[in-house]
Amino acid sequence: MVDLAPQAAAPPQVSAVSPVRRYYVLGLLTAIYALNFLDRTIFNVLIEPIKKEFALSDTMMGLLAGFGFVLFYSTLGIPIARVADRINRRNIVAAALAFWSAMTFCCGLASSVTSLALARIGVGIGESAGTPASQSLVANLFNKNERPRALGIYAIGTYLGVFLGYFIGGWVNQHYGWRMAFMAAGLPGVGxxxxxxLTVSEPKRGAADPATAAIKPEPLGATLSFLFTQKTFVIVLIGFCLTTYTNYATSAWIPPFLARVHHLTSAQIGTYAGTFKGLFGMAGTLAGGLIVARISRSDDRWKLWAPAIMSGLAGPxxxxxxxxxxxxxxxxALALTSFLVGFHLGPIFAIAQTVARPSMRALASAIVLLTATCFGQGVGPLAVGMISDGLKASYGADAVRYALLSAGVTTTLGSLLFVWAAHAIRADIARAAS
Incomplete structure (x- = not known):
């Protein structure tokens, strides 16, 4: 078993856990995060066959792709994160992974729209517990300056999951049908x-933080009051909602766009979308974490300036x-957009952890993730579906092309908010460490 308990007293800002152990846990949590997005994304590449089998509109598919997932994700995420700030986070992540994987498998057994929606809700319930606790674990293993890199690596899971979701969904659907694609996606998570x-133990909270950092759990009211008086936290939260709209709207509707506008088969969609959205998104996420970790050592404002530049370029x-x-x-252009949009994920995850005290990191992560996911995945696919339905009479198959342009607008607006938040970041980091 990999024991993450500190081996000796650690100086401020230096983790006592060996690099091998820290990166083993980081790699494992990244793989789990990839399964998180595999189980979300595979639905997107299966929109066309599901729509055909159940005779649904684009608006209804947008509801299933987004709102059906986030309904309970948003309801349960905050209380579970609050628990994760107090009890064993390893146990929470393991149980959540097993549950959402089982629910993904059940999507393949759905006999009606209702049973499919219920299974999607189950996936949302499981995934609401996994990511905040995982990010809190990572923040306990890496210090303030290491976190953009560490959480950039962790955020690779987003696009690794997208890559796998498109490939598995596209190829398995073409040869064995959409139900088997869900089953194939759900099985690996249980293992x-x-x-x-079996291999990871719970680390000590605050091990990678200054000795003065608060690690005693605080009441919920005091925790929320602290977070929402951190100007950086609030502005980044709003900006991240907008850029997350871009991510989820494109993830859901790029496969139908490729099918309707460019007439690709299911397997071709899996290949092109997986390669040029998934792989280039991974490259952008890794580059964002590594570059921001390096350039922000002398000035913390680069933790937001760099994501702002790249998110702004993604729009045009x-x-x-x-x-x-x-x-x-x-x-x-799809490949370059995926690189640019992926760049900000690690640094923004790191900001949420760095401007929060160690005793409130899972909750801070949950607020950012759940709010952004509710807006991004709940509103993004639905809004594009509604716009597409509204434009269909005038533009036919090209309606989805014009509906997706809204995703270019939101990433540009998000970049402007990141610039604004950079003005307060240094004072907010100092306040969180006091």
Whole structure:
């Protein structure tokens, strides 16, 4: 068993856990996060066959892709995160992973829209518990300056899951049907939950923080009061909601866009979307974590300036992706958009942990993730579906192309908020460490 308990007294800002152990746990949590997004994303590549089998509209598919997932994700995430700030986080992550994986498998057994929606809700319940506790674990293993890199690596799981979801969904659906695709996506999580349970122990809270950092649990009211008086936290939260809209709207509707506008088969969609959205998104996420960790050592404002620049560039590049009629140009623009949009994930996750005290990190993470997911995944796919339905009479198959342009607008607005938040970040970091 990998024992994460400190081996000796650690100086401020230096973790007492060996690098091998820290990166083993980081790698394992990243793989779990990838399964999180695999189980979300696979639905997106299966929108067309599910829509056909159950005779549904784009608006209804948007509800299933987004709102059906976030309904209980948002309801349960905050209380579970509050518990995670007090009890064993390893146990929470393992149990959550096993549950959402089982619910993904059950999506393949759905005999009606109602049973499919209930299974999607089950996936949301499980995933609401996993990520806040995981990010809190990572923050206990890496100090303030290491966190953008560590959480950048962790955030690779987002696009690794997207990559796997598109590939598994596209290829398994083409050869064995959409039900088997859900089953194939759900099975690996149960085994990985057992690996986490057997090989990782709970680390000491605050081990990688200054000795003066508060580690005693605080009342909920005091915790919320502290977080929402951190100007950086509030502005980043709003900005992240907007950029998350971009991520989830494109994840849900790029596969139908490729099918309707560029006439790709299911397997081709899995290949192109998985490669150019998934792999380039992973590259952007890794680059964001590594670059921001390096350039922000001398000035913490770069933790937000760099994500702002890249998120701002993503808007016009994505507009090119949607509006061009040339397939090669579309693919290149999709790849570049995925790189630019992925860049900000690790640094923003790190901000949520760094401007919060150690005793409230799971809750801070949950607030950011759940609020952004509710807006991004709850509103993004639904809004694009509604706009697409509204434009269908005038534009036919091209309606989804114009509906997706809203995702280019939101990432640009999010970048402006990141710039604004950078003005307060140094004072807020100092306050969290006091």
């Amino acid at each position: 990985l939950a057992a690996v986490l349970w 590049v994505f507009a090119v992706c949607m509006l061009t009629s040339d397939f090669s140009t579309m693919v290149a």
